[in-house]
Amino acid sequence: MIRVELPAHLRTLARVDGQIEIEVVGAVTQRSVLSALEARYPTLRGTMRDHVTEKRRPFVRFFACGEDISLKSPDSPLPEAVAKGRETFLVVGAIAGG
Amino acid sequence: MSSVSLTNEEILRYSRHLIMPEVALAGQEKLKAARVLCVGAGGLGSPIALYLAAAGIGTIGIVDFDVVDSTNLQRQIIHTTADVGRSKVESAAEKISAINPHIEVRHFNVALSSENALEIFSDFDIVADGTDNFATRYLVNDACVLSRIPYVYASVFRFEGQASVFAAGDGPCYRCLYPEPPPPGTVPSCAEGGVLGVLPGLLGVIQATEVIKLVLGAGDSLVGRLLLVDALSMRFRELKLARNPDCPVCGENPTVRHLIDYEEFCGVRGEERHNDAIGGTSATGSGALPEIQPEELKALLDRGEDIVVLDVREPHEREISRLGGPAIPLGDLAERVHELDSSRDIVAYCKVGVRSAKAVEFLRSIGFRRVRNLAGGIDAWAKRVDPSMPRY
Numbered sequence: 001m002i003r004v005e006l007p008a009h010l011r012t013l014a015r016v017d018g019q020i021e022i023e024v025v026g027a028v029t030q031r032s033v034l035s036a037l038e039a040r041y042p043t044l045r046g047t048m049r050d051h052v053t054e055k056r057r058p059f060v061r062f063f064a065c066g067e068d069i070s071l072k073s074p075d076s077p078l079p080e081a082v083a084k085g086r087e088t089f090l091v092v093g094a095i096a097g098g
Numbered sequence: 099m100s101s102v103s104l105t106n107e108e109i110l111r112y113s114r115h116l117i118m119p120e121v122a123l124a125g126q127e128k129l130k131a132a133r134v135l136c137v138g139a140g141g142l143g144s145p146i147a148l149y150l151a152a153a154g155i156g157t158i159g160i161v162d163f164d165v166v167d168s169t170n171l172q173r174q175i176i177h178t179t180a181d182v183g184r185s186k187v188e189s190a191a192e193k194i195s196a197i198n199p200h201i202e203v204r205h206f207n208v209a210l211s212s213e214n215a216l217e218i219f220s221d222f223d224i225v226a227d228g229t230d231n232f233a234t235r236y237l238v239n240d241a242c243v244l245s246r247i248p249y250v251y252a253s254v255f256r257f258e259g260q261a262s263v264f265a266a267g268d269g270p271c272y273r274c275l276y277p278e279p280p281p282p283g284t285v286p287s288c289a290e291g292g293v294l295g296v297l298p299g300l301l302g303v304i305q306a307t308e309v310i311k312l313v314l315g316a317g318d319s320l321v322g323r324l325l326l327v328d329a330l331s332m333r334f335r336e337l338k339l340a341r342n343p344d345c346p347v348c349g350e351n352p353t354v355r356h357l358i359d360y361e362e363f364c365g366v367r368g369e370e371r372h373n374d375a376i377g378g379t380s381a382t383g384s385g386a387l388p389e390i391q392p393e394e395l396k397a398l399l400d401r402g403e404d405i406v407v408l409d410v411r412e413p414h415e416r417e418i419s420r421l422g423g424p425a426i427p428l429g430d431l432a433e434r435v436h437e438l439d440s441s442r443d444i445v446a447y448c449k450v451g452v453r454s455a456k457a458v459e460f461l462r463s464i465g466f467r468r469v470r471n472l473a474g475g476i477d478a479w480a481k482r483v484d485p486s487m488p489r490y
Contacts, residue, residue, distance in 0.1 A: 007255075007258065008255055008256045008257065008258050008291070009255065009285050009286055009291065012286075012291070012429065013429055015429055042432075043429060043432070047284070057280075058276060058277040058278035059276045059278060059279055059280040059285075061275065061276075063337050066335075066336070066337055066338060067337075067338055068337060068338060068339060068340065071342075090337075092260075092324070092326065092337070093280070093285065094232070094253075094275075094276040094279060094280055094285065095253045095254065095255040095258070095260065095285060096229070096230060096231050096232045096235055096253055096255075096279075096285070096287065097141075097230055097253055097254045097255045097287060097288035097293055097298075098138055098140055098141055098142040098143070098227070098228045098229050098230040098252070098253060098254065098288075098298065
């Protein structure tokens with residue numbers, strides 16, 4: 001079970017409160033986590049990565065265990081703590097309110 | 099050793115600072131010699147300016163072109179009910195001087211722009227960003243990088259906030275974190291999505307703290323760290339940030355060497371400006387959409403025309419005000435689109451026209467041809483057609 005945290009505006013879009021728990025089949029990577037997330041919540045498609053190229057959107061970043069993993073390969077394995085559900089896969093998005 | 103000195107009156111005023119070895123007399127003199135620019139006198143700018151004034155920052159600049167509105171008062175604590183309608187910089191300058199008459203306030207009653215930013219920034223040592231839109235945030239970042247001035251950043255939305263210090267030393271800049279802004283309308287503004295009133299207070303105080311630490315040269319600043327604040331769970335988390343060697347502004351081979359057109363960079367129009375959009379089309383990520391003005395819709399409805407007025411807001415917003423017609427929140431539209439008849443004229447509305455523009459774009463993409471967006475949303479309707487309707 002992977003625990004995912006989304007920023008407020010994406011939680012609204014997905015109609016969820018708090019953390020999301022998803023099952024990922026096979027290797028736990030950015031790509032597999034995001035694909036599982038988008039399969040469960042189709043409204044999130046295109047918000048975190050491009051529909052076609054699956055490239056991360058430049059106004060979104062991914063963190064695991066406090067580290068920015070946005071620039072790592074989407075197929076790199078995520079830290080074990082995230083894969084085992086002890087830590088969250090954290091999505092951070094640009095906000096501009098002041 | 100700074101060139102300023104404190105009067106006896108100032109020594110008494112700042113005594114709680116002076117007895118701390120981390121500040122002491124030398125530190126307080128540094129604070130007095132410092133020149134800090136607050137961009138925006140709003141939710142973040144209010145606590146930043148008030149606390150920096152109280153702390154004895156010698157020169158405080160404030161840039162804002164706006165006037166105080168009653169919807170500001172829920173969080174912009176530098177302004178009072180009596181200030182509604184006044185220029186924000188005048189209102190803020192008055193409060194700053196009332197708190198601390200020993201400091202100099204410079205106010206700039208202008209919109210910060212690519213034409214004036216570098217000149218305004220040239221008289222300051224640190225910039226604290228309290229703006230409310232992406233275009234100005236990228237402008238502030240780029241101007242800080244080009245001017246080699248630290249950029250003390252925070253932003254808020256609903257119950258969540260982010261803070262960091264950019265463009266300082268070897269640390270990253272805002273573009274290292276977010277190289278490009280979201281397309282207009284995809285991330286709601288506080289006007290669309292709301293913000294807990296005390297949240298900019300929390301984040302603005304963090305910004306003021308970082309400014310003071312930078313001036314004193316004390317402690318560990320937020321350079322290279324992104325602080326995430328969730329007021330609802332009251333969790334503070336920090337994430338490590340690294341400078342991007344390929345950053346177009348602060349990277350090894352920068353391509354942005356002067357200020358650009360930030361409105362264009364962030365989309366046709368900033369999302370906040372969408373609020374005041376008038377004319378026949380809405381700006382969205384994929385081009386122009388048909389629009390209808392509130393007065394025109396009123397006339398059509400009065401004539402008994404067959405128009406479906408579709409509310410795409412959330413149920414709690416509908417409790418405040420409504421125009422009649424069906425309600426399908428934007429997030430449910432794809433699932434419930436079968437409830438709509440594409441052969442009828444449809445006018446979609448939300449609060450200010452951003453979400454309904456997305457609804458119109460979606461409906462058109464699946465074949466609806468007789469669908470338009472209510473320009474300015476129910477807010478424009480309340481202002482221009484039915485002043486008895488509550489605004490929010």
